[in-house]
Amino acid sequence: MTTDFVQRPNVADRRLLLVHAHPDDESLTTGGVIARYVGEDVEVTVVTCTLGEEGEVIGERWAQLAADRADQLGGYRVLELSRALAALGVDGPRFLGGAGHWRDSGMAGTPAAGNPRAWVNADEEEALEALVAVIREIRPHVVVTYDPRGGYGHPDHIAVHDRVTAAVELSGTEDYPEAGAPWTPAKVYWTVTEQSALDAGIAAIGDLPDGWRRPEPGELPSVADDRVTTAVDVSAVLDAKRTAMAAHATQVVLAPGGGQFALSNMVAQPVFAEEHFVLARGELGRVDDSGREDDLFAGIG
Template sequence: MSALPDRRLLLVHAHPDDETINNGATMAKYVAEGAHVTLITCTLGEEGEVLVPELEHLAADQTDGLGPHRIGELAAAMDELGVTDHRFLGGPGRYRDTGMIYDETGNAAVPPDTRPDSFWQADLVTAANDLVPIIREIRPQVLVTYDEWGNYGHPDHIQAHRVATYAAALAAAPSYREDLGPAWDIAKIYWTAIAEGRMRNSLRRLREAGDTTTFEGMDPDGPMPPMITPDRLIDCIVSADGYLDRKMNAMKAHATQITVDGPFFALSNNNGSEMFGDEAYRLVKGIAAPGPNGLESDLFAGL
């Protein structure tokens, strides 16, 4: 095995584009600093909505060609971020995008009918065993994934959380599946988060700019939905300074899923990382090493 850089970061996400939305600046930053960044994507995102009219035929209820197309979008996005080690859990197409519905509370939920090959129906041990050898190969000090609710309830995000959490535990056990490589215990595990204070500030800027449709129904001074994390629970903020353009370009690469010509993205560009780019995390395993402001600014802090 070739020597790896001293710092190694592993991210486990559900669909192509999740990684850029949640962690694009973080990934670009650590690549630029010489760390080894590995992205694991659990599905091809076959059930996603197609936002490009001329590609609508790729939708799951038509030619069902969106998954292979999104492989190309993900590769282009990773080129923008500089990430060269990106893989699909178990190989491309092993686990099918489950899709989602919105429940009566407006949150994402499991569809009433899911395919047998959907990620939601995957056996937890089987899926974890697809990740354990990667953990033992890369030996990351830091793992990033979702919280137990998948940030907003999407079944594939929840399953990605479960698989990443279980695989991390199994990979650390010396007696577990010796055939999958020597044991490795990940020192720090983080969950992605949207910090409440920053979200409220962003909403104020949007509303002041006349944008009433982005995050429709959310009041900058009102109650926040469960996907927003109270500031007291945030442990780390990774600054997007110098990397916001790369993140925005990577988002553009996910063209079937993200439109970047609306007022939200225009305002995001105008206000830089303060508006959109800085990325928040909750530390759920390991010892925090906060700075003077009480927060970490580096996922590898203290290691």
């Protein structure tokens, strides 16, 4: 039996849950909103589903930790995530099922994707019950995860989207009674990159560090502007966001000045002072002249 109500919080009692696939995803895509809402006394929880064991390491200092060598990268990335979350003002890290329960799946078609411990191969009931338990424990008013494409198509991101979407629906029912009392979040958002913001950020790229390159047309993922429902200004917390990104040093490098960053492919990407979202569940709250919200909690309360 499903419930047909949505709990409404007091303005001073707001809780935000973000579910990410790997360490660094939280900082790259949602570091600004994490820091902003922590600063507004929102209770923010970040849950990560894997240790990021299959990440490609930048530079030589930690290269031997990689999965095809010592296979110790996941443990080191726990430290990186801890530093990043501290910079954003969040306690943690918190891993779904406990640290190391599920493994980074790597990209589709790689040997890592065949590992029985890989997140893409997780038992669906076990994964859903773990997510439902988190939702019922935290009782978030807003949940943030990826869009159906997983942002850029990573199988782990897609699996997070699918499972979080299902868990949100289940968390308000009487299923999984051992996972806690039912709770229905008021809103679910997908973190996305707005096409015009990406185009503007790329156009603003000047000189790049040696070895970096500009992205090719269409190389970086984005969504059409008219799909974006919510744009959150994070300019006041950009320093915290950049510090968190830099904490993931095996995976991310910032350009001098902090206007761009690159992953192991050394493709320059803009660091956005506004983070974009698509409302996937719930109702739009107050909107501005553009027809968009500027607050993930708009309309709640």
